[in-house]
Amino acid sequence: MPGLLQRVKSKMFIFAHRKTLGLLEGEYGSVFRGRSLDFDDLRTYVPGDEVRDIDWKATARHGSPLVKRYTAVRRHSVLLLVDTGRTMAAEAASGESKLEIAVEAAGVLGYLACRHGDDVGLLHGTETSNRYLPPRAGEHNLERLLREVQSAVSPQGPASALAQQLDYALRFLKGRLLVVGVADEFMPDQHTVELLRRLAARHEVLWLTIRDVELVSDATAPSSRDLGTGSMIPSALAADPDVRKAYLAAMHQREERRRELFRVLGIAEEQVGSSDGVVPAVFALLERHKAGRSGRAG
Known part of the structure; x- marks a missing residue:
């Protein structure tokens, strides 16, 4: 069975031209420029x-x-902060598992770090536990981290609680890090916002949001279950045009509030809805972070 990292690298070369990969590595290299x-x-x-x-x-x-x-500093440390609550076992916008996209995204970012000689670590967890694997060098280590993420998510697992992982990072992790958050379309409460603010003041922080699947449009399809709350969404109700319109409007407003929140915090955020879209999303995320740093410096 091929390794997870090998699959990530294969898809990177399939969905990106050589020039794009060079630009992607250049954008990653710009993250730590300045007073390193x-x-x-x-x-x-x-x-x-x-x-x-x-x-x-x-x-x-x-x-x-x-x-x-x-x-x-000749070597930097990258921390993959990944939500491994049960909602990550749900479908993303493409119909794939959010977990599959999360592993892909973590793999792309981790591979870029490895190519630059940087160390990569992992912090993930749920409402009941945190798990931290310190940054280390090499592709073998990255493969281990990706397998850790893959095995941590279950539809029957505990709920997400990103505030706990953020709090852990603030209390226990020393030294300046590049922290890359990978999570679904969560909306931070005030406590989580404050934790993100403190984290961004101490580290370089980027955030990748995995988009949710849309409501079913077929009234005869099986009812959907919200993995976060366990509640059922009847297909007939989800397929109702008025319900769908109201739902899409609410989701759009929520997305705009989240984008504005990350903008105010000074954290670059990008969305991705499929594994094929991971490389373009990572490229856009690094560009957004670079532009944000230039704006703050100006």
Whole structure:
């Protein structure tokens, strides 16, 4: 049986031209550009040093200006933060499992990190547990992470609770990370919004939303079940034109609120509804993040 990462790489080369893959790697490489540095020690200020590098507390103790000296970070750490609650076993917009798309997305982003020599880790969980696998290098490690995600999701499993995973990341994970969230169309409550705000202040954060399947349009089809709540949606009701119109309007408003929320938080967010759309969505996500950083710098 072929490995999950091998399947991801095969699909990447099928659905993307060589030029597109080169651009994709370039966009990933731009994520960490800038002050990709770790503190080393202090030295005496000399004309031309940046004012923001002055250590004011040390300067006050020493009596003359001291600046922080940094060393370049040559390897970065990427954290895949994946929702593995039971709703990820539901259908996505394409009719595929959301889990299949999540594995594909995590694989593409993880593969880009591996190509750049970066470490990749995983944080996933539900309302009942968190599971953290620290960042490590290499494709063998990435394959292990993808299999971890694949085996963690079940229609009978616990519900999602992204706030718990975000809280875990804030309390226990040190050092600057590139955090890539992969989840379904959840709408953060105020507590989750505050956790996302704090996470974005500490790390580079990107978010990929997996789109839900639409309501059935065939009144004779079997009724659908909401995996999140367990409630049934009668097909006759879902196929009613007025119900569908109201549902689509509500979902559109919800989508706009979520997009605005991520914009205010300064977190690049992109949506994907199929495994074939993962590479374009990741490319658009990295571009959106780059544009957002340029806007904040300006």
